[in-house]
Amino acid sequence: MSAVIVVHGGAWAIPDELAKASVDGVKAAACEGFAVLKGGGSALDAVEAAVRTLEDNTVFNAGHGAALNSEGEVELDAIIMDGRTLASGAVSSVKNIANPVSLARAVMEKTSHAMLTSRGANLFAESIGVVTVPADTLVTEYEREEWEKHKNYVTGVMEDFNSQWAHDTVGAVAVDSAGNVACATSTGGIRNKMVGRVGDSPVIGCGGYADNLSGAVSCTGHGESILKVTLARLILSHIEQGKSAEDSSQASLQYMGDRVHGAGGAIVVCPSGRWAATFTTERMAWAAVDQDVLWYGLNPDERFKEQLSK
Numbered sequence: 001m002s003a004v005i006v007v008h009g010g011a012w013a014i015p016d017e018l019a020k021a022s023v024d025g026v027k028a029a030a031c032e033g034f035a036v037l038k039g040g041g042s043a044l045d046a047v048e049a050a051v052r053t054l055e056d057n058t059v060f061n062a063g064h065g066a067a068l069n070s071e072g073e074v075e076l077d078a079i080i081m082d083g084r085t086l087a088s089g090a091v092s093s094v095k096n097i098a099n100p101v102s103l104a105r106a107v108m109e110k111t112s113h114a115m116l117t118s119r120g121a122n123l124f125a126e127s128i129g130v131v132t133v134p135a136d137t138l139v140t141e142y143e144r145e146e147w148e149k150h151k152n153y154v155t156g157v158m159e160d161f162n163s164q165w166a167h168d169t170v171g172a173v174a175v176d177s178a179g180n181v182a183c184a185t186s187t188g189g190i191r192n193k194m195v196g197r198v199g200d201s202p203v204i205g206c207g208g209y210a211d212n213l214s215g216a217v218s219c220t221g222h223g224e225s226i227l228k229v230t231l232a233r234l235i236l237s238h239i240e241q242g243k244s245a246e247d248s249s250q251a252s253l254q255y256m257g258d259r260v261h262g263a264g265g266a267i268v269v270c271p272s273g274r275w276a277a278t279f280t281t282e283r284m285a286w287a288a289v290d291q292d293v294l295w296y297g298l299n300p301d302e303r304f305k306e307q308l309s310k
């Protein structure tokens, strides 16, 4: 069975000046995650490695470079899930953790809880020796300027994700050579969100879900809409009914648009290795590695291909 990884860098109207950096970023993260799979690592290790790469890349709205809330602060959310056991871990509203996905993994592996938030997440991080960073070091000049420009605007759901005011969450899904699947999602949320707002990303079944019996999903887009339709689980329920990964994602995103007027995107991988990257926003940067071929795209129906060295 061949291992596959798919990553996304967020679904929104990515402006041209960020297009190349976004595509380069997802390609690099997919290769990083695939190297883990190729070295015999698990799907869980691969999605964590890929998402850490994206969190460290300032072009994306996760970790370093995250969107700022209404008070100009970073508040980060992340989830990771293991399709073997349905174990999951998440953190929400953390301010000074550079790689929330790894803290989410520690919540999964070292506590009996599924999510820790805010101060509690920090106390836990401290107790297990996860290094904290001054919150300001996660803020980029670009984000500070965008936040200043847009802080007085309140926009509608579709407008937000089809405008250039939203920003890009990151995620990864993988299947390893043993047929185990995993997902991870990490975000700074929506620019100018209320203090303490938690979106879909760290919520199980919404921002991500992984089950060896059906597949793994990581979502992006308008969090409140994704929460209403439990998008990750909705996609997997279509797969359980026998639809392809592509059709399941398309049907679920379409439903979210029709039912609650939300736009977004999703990446999916099935235990069989079949995968999809789908979105209803103007753009979504995504990349996948499947049998030493790197696939990637940004605009609707785009699918470029590069052969990686074996």
Ligand code: ASP
Residues within 6 Å of the ligand: 010, 011, 166, 167, 168, 169, 187, 188, 189, 190, 198, 199, 200, 201, 219, 220, 221, 222, 223, 224, 226
């Ligand atoms: N889903 C994220 C949130 O609402 C944002 C995004 O995907 O860009 O927090």
